[in-house]
Amino acid sequence: MDAFEAIKVTFFQECDELLAELESKLMLLEQGQTDLETINAVFRAVHSVKGGAGAFGLEALVRFAHVFETLMDELRAGRKPCDPVTIKTLLRASDVLADHVQAAQGLVPEVDEARSAGLVAEMELLTHGGEAPAPVVEEDEDDFGFTPMAFDMALDEPLAPLPEPASGWRIELRPHGRMYASANETGLLLRELGRLGPTTVVLDDSQLPALDALAVEEGWLAWTVELHAAVDEATVREVFDFVEADCDLTLTPLGAPAEADFVFEEEGPAVLPAGDDLDIAALLARVQGEAVAEPLAPLSAPEAAPAAAAAVPTPASTPAPAVASAPTAPAPVTIRVDLDRVDRLINAVGELVIQQAMLSQRVLESGLARSSGIALGLEDLELLTREIQDSVMAIRAQPVKSVFQRMPRLVREVADMTHKQVRLVTAGEDTEVDKTVVERLAEPITHMLRNAIDHGLETPAERLAAGKSPEGTVRLAALHRSGRIVIEISDDGRGINRERVKKIAVDKDLIAADAVLSDEQVDNLIFLPGFSTADAVSDISGRGVGMDVVKRSIHALGGRISISSAPGKGSTFTLSLPLTLAVLDGMVTTAAEQTLIAPLPAIVESLTPQAADLHHVGGLDPVIRFRDTYVPVVDVALVMGFRDAPMDPTQGIAVIVETESGQRAALLLDAIQGQRQVVIKSLETNYQQVEGVAAATILGDGRVALILDVDTLVAIRRSGVRSDFKLAS
Amino acid sequence: MSKTVLTVDDSRTMRDMLLLALEEAGYTVIQAVDGVDGLETLAAKGADVVITDINMPRMDGFGFIEGMRADPNHRTTPVLVLTTESDAEKKSRARAAGATGWIVKPFDPVKLVDAVRRVAA
Numbered sequence: 001m002d003a004f005e006a007i008k009v010t011f012f013q014e015c016d017e018l019l020a021e022l023e024s025k026l027m028l029l030e031q032g033q034t035d036l037e038t039i040n041a042v043f044r045a046v047h048s049v050k051g052g053a054g055a056f057g058l059e060a061l062v063r064f065a066h067v068f069e070t071l072m073d074e075l076r077a078g079r080k081p082c083d084p085v086t087i088k089t090l091l092r093a094s095d096v097l098a099d100h101v102q103a104a105q106g107l108v109p110e111v112d113e114a115r116s117a118g119l120v121a122e123m124e125l126l127t128h129g130g131e132a133p134a135p136v137v138e139e140d141e142d143d144f145g146f147t148p149m150a151f152d153m154a155l156d157e158p159l160a161p162l163p164e165p166a167s168g169w170r171i172e173l174r175p176h177g178r179m180y181a182s183a184n185e186t187g188l189l190l191r192e193l194g195r196l197g198p199t200t201v202v203l204d205d206s207q208l209p210a211l212d213a214l215a216v217e218e219g220w221l222a223w224t225v226e227l228h229a230a231v232d233e234a235t236v237r238e239v240f241d242f243v244e245a246d247c248d249l250t251l252t253p254l255g256a257p258a259e260a261d262f263v264f265e266e267e268g269p270a271v272l273p274a275g276d277d278l279d280i281a282a283l284l285a286r287v288q289g290e291a292v293a294e295p296l297a298p299l300s301a302p303e304a305a306p307a308a309a310a311a312v313p314t315p316a317s318t319p320a321p322a323v324a325s326a327p328t329a330p331a332p333v334t335i336r337v338d339l340d341r342v343d344r345l346i347n348a349v350g351e352l353v354i355q356q357a358m359l360s361q362r363v364l365e366s367g368l369a370r371s372s373g374i375a376l377g378l379e380d381l382e383l384l385t386r387e388i389q390d391s392v393m394a395i396r397a398q399p400v401k402s403v404f405q406r407m408p409r410l411v412r413e414v415a416d417m418t419h420k421q422v423r424l425v426t427a428g429e430d431t432e433v434d435k436t437v438v439e440r441l442a443e444p445i446t447h448m449l450r451n452a453i454d455h456g457l458e459t460p461a462e463r464l465a466a467g468k469s470p471e472g473t474v475r476l477a478a479l480h481r482s483g484r485i486v487i488e489i490s491d492d493g494r495g496i497n498r499e500r501v502k503k504i505a506v507d508k509d510l511i512a513a514d515a516v517l518s519d520e521q522v523d524n525l526i527f528l529p530g531f532s533t534a535d536a537v538s539d540i541s542g543r544g545v546g547m548d549v550v551k552r553s554i555h556a557l558g559g560r561i562s563i564s565s566a567p568g569k570g571s572t573f574t575l576s577l578p579l580t581l582a583v584l585d586g587m588v589t590t591a592a593e594q595t596l597i598a599p600l601p602a603i604v605e606s607l608t609p610q611a612a613d614l615h616h617v618g619g620l621d622p623v624i625r626f627r628d629t630y631v632p633v634v635d636v637a638l639v640m641g642f643r644d645a646p647m648d649p650t651q652g653i654a655v656i657v658e659t660e661s662g663q664r665a666a667l668l669l670d671a672i673q674g675q676r677q678v679v680i681k682s683l684e685t686n687y688q689q690v691e692g693v694a695a696a697t698i699l700g701d702g703r704v705a706l707i708l709d710v711d712t713l714v715a716i717r718r719s720g721v722r723s724d725f726k727l728a729s
Numbered sequence: 730m731s732k733t734v735l736t737v738d739d740s741r742t743m744r745d746m747l748l749l750a751l752e753e754a755g756y757t758v759i760q761a762v763d764g765v766d767g768l769e770t771l772a773a774k775g776a777d778v779v780i781t782d783i784n785m786p787r788m789d790g791f792g793f794i795e796g797m798r799a800d801p802n803h804r805t806t807p808v809l810v811l812t813t814e815s816d817a818e819k820k821s822r823a824r825a826a827g828a829t830g831w832i833v834k835p836f837d838p839v840k841l842v843d844a845v846r847r848v849a850a
Binding site for chain 1: 745784
């Protein structure tokens with residue numbers, strides 16, 4: 001990638017940051033924080049996007065950003081009010097600006113032109129009031145595409161003569177004090193003129209007052225320069241474009257009579273009027289003279305031009321240093337690393353953890369004393385290994401901000417479509433979680449937010465009737481809780497209509513008409529496959545996808561989802577996800593001599609079944625009493641096919657687990673070995689998918705152990721299928 | 730000894746572009762991200778020429794130039810203003826603050842280097 005492409009990549013990264021900043025500041029405006037600094041920050045974000053886009057010739061983006069920027073300029077100047085109508089337009093404009101950035105990046109084929117044009121018209125109307133907008137005047141500069149190139153130092157040589165505009169120019173220059181105050185120097189201007197051709201310079205110090213009357217910051221001196229070069233007037237004026245307002249400048253084609261009545265030969269010996277002011281005048285003349293004489297001397301003689309060229313900055317003969325070596329801003333120092341490399345490292349660390357565990361076990365088996373040097377060294381190694389693992393995992397960790405940032409736009413769009421007033425509140429955006437988890441969170445969160453607005457919130461009229469503010473609030477929050485990340489999506493809407501949910505479930509044959517369900521169980525019905533109803537699947541939240549799909553995608557990440565709802569007050573969906581997909585806290589158990597890992601987060605409790613607590617209800621499978629309720633017993637070895645006959649529950653151990661939907665069951669196992677963090681190895685990648693098994697891992701003794709998929713196990717037990725299922729043992 | 734140019738711009742893209750063009754032309758480039766950072770960098774490292782953006786957080790380009798001119802060491806250090814606004818109002822405000830000249834964005838690297846050369850003593 002060349003330097004130019006690298007900067008373009010930087011530009012698009014920066015665009016993402018600027019758009020995020022834009023979004024967050026617009027949210028502040030929306031919340032009524034319409035102070036100048038916030039408006040300025042919005043202006044700057046748009047302005048920077050436009051500036052970069054201009055350099056890369058991204059015209060559509062520049063045009064849109066320009067209109068946006070112009071409106072922001074009106075707002076920050078206080079010429080237009082920053083009222084709710086305007087802010088709403090700005091919010092939508094920021095969405096379209098993001099679209100333009102994406103289109104410029106080639107991520108989406110094209111921007112919705114009608115939408116873009118509509119917003120341009122809206123913004124122009126806001127900018128210009130009711131009047132017809134003035135045509136958008138682009139920069140008066142040429143439209144330069146920025147192309148890195150080796151700079152041709154021929155620039156520093158006198159330009160080739162143009163066909164006879166004039167044989168030369170007499171330039172009369174009288175700088176004002178202001179010109180010097182801005183660090184412009186007559187000497188430098190004369191040097192520039194010298195580049196155009198041979199010059200003769202005459203200094204006029206006739207205005208110089210006596211020392212006691214000398215205001216040192218005023219311009220007392222004037223110069224008359226004869227430039228012997230056939231260049232046009234514009235070329236000469238260009239030399240003075242920075243100072244034109246701060247000096248008197250007259251240009252006369254050579255041949256016309258000069259106006260100066262008294263001239264002073266600069267090159268000659270200084271002839272100064274005698275008097276008290278002699279010294280200061282001589283000093284001034286010398287100071288100005290030195291600045292002029294030095295660069296002019298070689299240039300007035302054309303054959304000496306190469307020497308002058310050598311005095312200017314080194315030409316591009318040496319390759320430009322890579323952009324990456326740029327001195328960086330005092331921002332957090334980061335490096336970009338290929339994800340593959342990180343994953344290779346994580347994998348290697350995973351193997352290291354396993355190897356270390358195996359080594360520990362061997363040492364333990366060898367009968368070495370715990371106080372032996374080897375055992376102690378191994379303990380240190382274990383700590384170090386754990387630390388390396390945590391550090392490596394942290395590399396992959398990212399704040400959920402990247403997902404949360406996309407949501408305000410979604411909320412606006414859904415609110416517009418449903419004609420509801422919605423305020424989105426976010427919290428915990430800096431909560432970090434594994435990159436893969438972050439990426440896969442976007443879809444379920446999107447879906448649940450849509451649901452919350454579409455189904456959860458009432459219309460403004462309904463809310464007013466219920467004594468609520470017409471504006472509904474949807475809250476999206478992330479937090480760490482006991483080694484997992486928890487995402488909460490709550491609304492202050494009507495809550496789940498349990499009667500209706502139950503009716504739908506009965507109509508769809510999902511539950512028996514006479515089923516007696518707790519409120520919690522009713523709420524959880526919405527996660528059942530096939531629950532989504534025609535009227536629930538609106539354009540907005542549905543897209544044919546029900547909450548069962550959300551639940552499945554969360555489940556696939558090793559997470560769980562739950563809901564709580566209060567009629568008239570709103571609903572809260574809670575997602576709980578592991579921080580990483582690479583390791584798992586597990587309970588190591590055995591069933592029919594197989595080692596199995598039960599995911600710790602799913603485990604509620606373990607107990608030794610007593611005969612008195614076991615009951616056989618109806619069919620073959622027993623239930624066990626657990627805290628005043630009965631939960632079904634899942635004979636794991638039987639379900640997995642390790643054994644043909646059920647075991648006696650009182651001979652084993654019951655591990656009470658909770659499924660994603662909150663159902664509880666008792667996994668009947670032979671014994672519990674202990675708790676351990678295990679490295680997850682995909683069974684699908686290495687073998688094939690096996691029902692009831694989530695993944696595999698390698699234990700300290702080198703054996704492969706299966707990680708149980710609790711939900712599926714419970715489901716298999718319920719449906720009674722899979723009795724023919726045999727896992728090779 | 731190559732001359733040192735301090736670039737003050739909140740946009741990383743713009744800083745990178747200036748860096749590329751100026752280093753290619755043989756200048757040493759130091760960078761700052763806003764007016765406050767610019768004044769600090771200037772005080773710490775000095776510069777032969779300064780290029781500054783106008784719209785920046787914390788302290789804008791006008792404030793930066795005024796601050797620079799208030800420092801006796803940098804009363805006569807040339808400073809060029811980078812701006813997309815080519816309108817007279819911005820230019821005259823920049824001039825009033827003490828700007829030596831300006832560069833209109835999107836800038837052409839040849840013109841940029843030329844402008845720096847013109848004001849560099």
